[in-house]
Amino acid sequence: MNDMSPRPRSIKDWESDQEVRWCPGCGDYAILKAVQRTMVDLGSDPATTVFVSGIGCSSRFPYYMASYGFHTIHGRAPAIATGIKLANPELDIWLVTGDGDGMSIGGNHTMHLLRRNLNCQIMLFNNEIYGLTKGQYSPTSRVGTPSPSTPLGSVDQPALPCAFALGSGARFIARGFDVSKELPAVLEAAHAHQGAAFVEIFQNCIVYNKDRFEDFAVAKGAEARQLWLRQGKPMLFDKGTRGIALDMAKLALKVVEVYDGDWQAAGVLVHDVANRSVAHMLVEMPFGAFPMALGVIYDDPRPTYETQTLTQDEAARAGKSPDLARLLAGRRTWTPPRTKERPADL
């Protein structure tokens, strides 16, 4: 890798020369800024950074970053990223996908990338709708979503991206939303994680699914509806007056009142990012009765796919030479006899 070029110091340096083509007011603009901010904060090198996307509104993302970018085909970005990473593990790969691209047509690839633990960041922009195809309901749309393909409202249960990711074996799960000030910090944590880091980013589609996340994303009163998880800190929200505790009888989470700041007395849980069981409960907390769990929900690294694969390949190569002539000759050879006698070189 070439380290001679100076690292970009400003968001501007991460902007490509392409005109951004999202709808005015789209949540994607805020995410783009947050990602560019993250790149600056990380001191990333555009020459070794690759944004890989599938198809959909979110997947136009790579065109707007001044790094390398590959806008692929619907749902297949994880598979293409796998080939890129195995061919050159030094590249820093960011996947950009959406709820349709990553959870529907590409759900299989998302699952296997997470299971294998390819070292990359997966940003799934969840707007609960198909935007680029003009507003059909998506696999994350809530029951009853009216759309051109479901004029009477959708009837099927939505998929929960973070629960899907955990079920697929992901070792890093985080959540954020488009206009959140915390998003760069969440993305930096994802980048710090060695392995597949899955980040669900709630994104406002102002044309087809406007303000779908207002109930928790709107700034006013957010503290009562957002639970920002921080490693080693109690799971408190609503200015510390309420918290998340474990209902021992039901083995489920519950909201408890905290009096005089004594969260220990209230039994509020301390967030341990390595606790997979609690992570499962946090991503499934129904919003309304509970706040929306945000931030780094789960972070427990294990060896990455490319490291294990390439280590194994290296071990297989050790002490062997790539001698083509020897390979072509194979193991059992002969020279054609001129007589009925057996060849001598057996």
Add this chain to the structure above:
Amino acid sequence: MSESGIERNTIAPNSSPILSVPEAVVVRFAGDSGDGMQLTGSQFTLSTALTGNDLATFPDFPAEIRAPQGTLFGVSAFQINFGSIEVTTAGDAPDVLVAMNPAALKTNVQALKPGGLIIADAGEFSRRNLDKAKYTTNPLEDGSLAKWTLLAFDISALTLEAVKSFSLGNKEALRCKNMWTLGLALWMFERDRQPLIDWLNGKFQKNPLLAHANIAALNAGHAYGETAEIGGQVRKLNLDPAPSAPGLYRTVNGAEAVSLGLVAGAQLAGLKMFFGGYPITPASAILHHLANLKEYGVTTFQAEDEIAAICSAIGASYAGQLGVTSSSGPGIALKGEAMGLAVMTELPLVIVNSQRGGPSTGLPTKTEQSDLYQAVYGRNGDAPLPVIAARSPTDAFACAIEACRIATRFMTPVILLTDGYIANAAEPWRIPDPADFEPFPVDFLTEANGEDDRVLPYKRDGQGVRPWITPGTAGLMHRIGGIEKAPDTGDLDYSPAVHQLQTDARKAKIDGVAHAIPAQDIDLGQEGGRLAVVGWGSTYGPIHQAVRRARAAGLDVSHIHVRHIWPLPANLGALLKGYEAVLVPEMNTGQFKTLLRDQYLVEAQSLTKISGQPFAIAEIEAAIASVFDGKRDDTGGTDVTADATQPSSIEAIHP
């Protein structure tokens, strides 16, 4: 046939001695899919190769891994044609059939030459097995095999006797049956047993008892031939070595040859290779071979599906390795959209299709050539890409190198077509010297190629080829994708003029490949004349032999075999127009014929066969003869199927 039933050795009366003065002999081993017939066949093949005979093989096995024992659909067969002359097919009709049970006899005996030898394991012809094979009476006893020479004895019992001293379980002991049979075959053809004994010792290194038992069975089968009991009735045969160019030889099947060719191609390009695959019959063997070649700079990846397999290969090509994927028809269909992405982004990629019988799941273990349309036309949009077809297992090596060369030189996906027959069949291979191949090293772009240090990822060279720029290169950051793009910059642009321009440019680039490939040669015969038999792919062997025989009989017929299916060699049209008639035998309903007619307006006619079996030489000979007899309308009106017992496809629809 004796009325009193099977004697220990039964020879049909009035049987003529088999194999009179043969130049070549065809032997078919047939048994239950658990009987080890493929192993028997491949070891017999090796023994044949070591004697210097030329040979070709045809493994024919069921789709089921362990079909219910004794059933007709569970029969596994291995045919080998070997001789003192050039052998290019696995042979039309066997001279010898080894039938390990009634089902194997029933499904294979009709192919046997009249007077041919049947060696049957009488011990397996129980009432139960006869029922499973749907025999009402025992064919070994009822005279129905009279036109052949029958040698029936209880191989099962003889094997158990031979391995008695090893105290194996009954089931394990019976597993040695195939070695007993192989021993007998080695005796018949005067082969040395030592290479087989060495192989068994190696194979059962961890279980010497099994090695010894199998060797004992092999020796017992051989000794059985030596005894007077059958020695006087079946002639031993020792075929002279076939004339061949001096050099070092080995056997190779198509899957191995493709794998070796890909490794060689990547080395000649100076690249590491990335292979993304998903298990599918009969293509998986390539993944298996390559997975063992890490020291050659190969990374293999078993993807979650066919789409991920090709997409990972595209990703690797994007990152600067030679991306390769492989599958068979159904998997290739799934890869179609991704092939379009490789066409659109103009990245090198090799796609190997080991064709099998289709459509849908079709005939997974049988051979066919019915994916030609799919290869040439089967993508959305105008998405041209080069297509190459291998004619034989050994030819697949050179074709794989050619695919790598074109893919990297022209920044394009290339499809390499083989088929189930080529993938599985083995033949002797004169081991090439790597130094004989011209390297084609790849140049990656390392500096800006536009004015004012601009990066122009879609700036084309004189041949219309864009530069290969890998992520990680400082200063050359750019974005690519499947959306239509402006020339030079690659910026999103789907304006009407740009799409016209870029579609034309992509087409012109692939058309230009025709000038970077060899001119079409004539395999047998001369330029111009009465009839050209034009083939592609694995029909090479039978066409070659049929044309050779027809020419020996004085017919004015030539054989042209096309490797470059798309684009076609630049001289092919003019060449074909020099013949009064053009006959295209192929294992589909006439796909290459249609392509030739479309490209050149020649009145090509089809000889088609879609039975999952390769052409017999005789079928092509008969079609050639019918052209000369005037029985065939050579104005392009009538296509016929190869199997004379079937009506032609057109007649079948419009009787």
